[in-house]
Amino acid sequence: MNADERRLRRLELVVTRRLDGLLHGSYLGLLPGLGSEPAGSREYRPAEDEVRRMDWAVTARTSVPHVRTVDADRELATWVLVDASASMDFGTAELEKRELAVAAVAAVGFLTLGNGNRLGAFVMTPGDTRRFPARPGRLPLMGILRALSESPRAAGAASLAEGMRKMPTKSGLVVIVSDFLDGLDEDGLGPKPPEWEQSLRRLAARHQVLAIQVGDPREQELPDVGILTLVDPETGRRREVPTASRRLRERYAAAATHQQATIAAAIRRAGAAHLPLRTDRDWIADIVRHVHARRRLSRAVNKKRGLS
Numbered sequence: 001m002n003a004d005e006r007r008l009r010r011l012e013l014v015v016t017r018r019l020d021g022l023l024h025g026s027y028l029g030l031l032p033g034l035g036s037e038p039a040g041s042r043e044y045r046p047a048e049d050e051v052r053r054m055d056w057a058v059t060a061r062t063s064v065p066h067v068r069t070v071d072a073d074r075e076l077a078t079w080v081l082v083d084a085s086a087s088m089d090f091g092t093a094e095l096e097k098r099e100l101a102v103a104a105v106a107a108v109g110f111l112t113l114g115n116g117n118r119l120g121a122f123v124m125t126p127g128d129t130r131r132f133p134a135r136p137g138r139l140p141l142m143g144i145l146r147a148l149s150e151s152p153r154a155a156g157a158a159s160l161a162e163g164m165r166k167m168p169t170k171s172g173l174v175v176i177v178s179d180f181l182d183g184l185d186e187d188g189l190g191p192k193p194p195e196w197e198q199s200l201r202r203l204a205a206r207h208q209v210l211a212i213q214v215g216d217p218r219e220q221e222l223p224d225v226g227i228l229t230l231v232d233p234e235t236g237r238r239r240e241v242p243t244a245s246r247r248l249r250e251r252y253a254a255a256a257t258h259q260q261a262t263i264a265a266a267i268r269r270a271g272a273a274h275l276p277l278r279t280d281r282d283w284i285a286d287i288v289r290h291v292h293a294r295r296r297l298s299r300a301v302n303k304k305r306g307l308s
Helices: 003-019 056-062 096-112 138-150 160-165 197-206 246-270 282-303
Strands: 037-043 066-071 077-083 120-127 128-136 173-178 208-215 227-231 238-242 273-278
Touching: 003 096, 003 138, 003 282, 037 120, 056 066, 066 160, 077 096, 077 128, 096 120, 096 138, 096 173, 096 273, 120 138, 120 160, 120 246, 128 138, 138 173, 138 282, 160 197, 173 227, 197 208, 197 246, 273 282
Parallel strands: 077 120, 077 173, 173 208, 208 273
Antiparallel strands: 037 066, 120 128, 227 238
């Protein structure tokens, strides 16, 4: 067993030991909510139902607004879109963002395995997108994780919007793992929405979508270490930054905060769930907190609708 295999094995043990028993009890463990199998229709409830679930045929026939109802699939198809561009090859804490992305995919895979569930993936590298068919079981998942770990590091960007457009159209669960820095205005400070927002909105209209955003603390604030050489891994641009300047560090932190708010707002507007993970945090604890929060929200919505 080589070093990569040992790392993947340790990752599997960490995920299964810490998550086993914590997140059971709901079929869609990561993103509880509606399924995708048609189960009829009912009258539309203002302020509760989403217009995108309108059943226009029944509405036209009865002259009363109706929405489609669905049952949870007995076999869940989960598709993961993973950003493996050069910006992910960065990390100043316990992990690189790329390693955190592998860990996130492992958590998604082990949480959704079982009952015949299938997991497929698209891995985006600069200039190429590799597709892994959706298959059940542990071995296909380990193959995806191995491919991610061994993916060659190369300069250049990968188009997140283009990757989203390649996702299957059949309804299911879609998980996007990225830093979401692609497609922003210069420094992420411009008024335009990210280029990937429209593609994410289209995905969320057909699927349940979870956006896992991986980040590093040095993307949020600069340390005071004198002259620091920064290199853009996707373009190769270099810049000497005088980090001793308090004013510069404050401007950097403010710009980073604005950039993160822009990304979070775009994900929210698109209708996707948002799970931020950082290389300096307990990522498994963050996943557990996210799932419990989604479950509480789902129970509250169901109680309001009189379904529980």
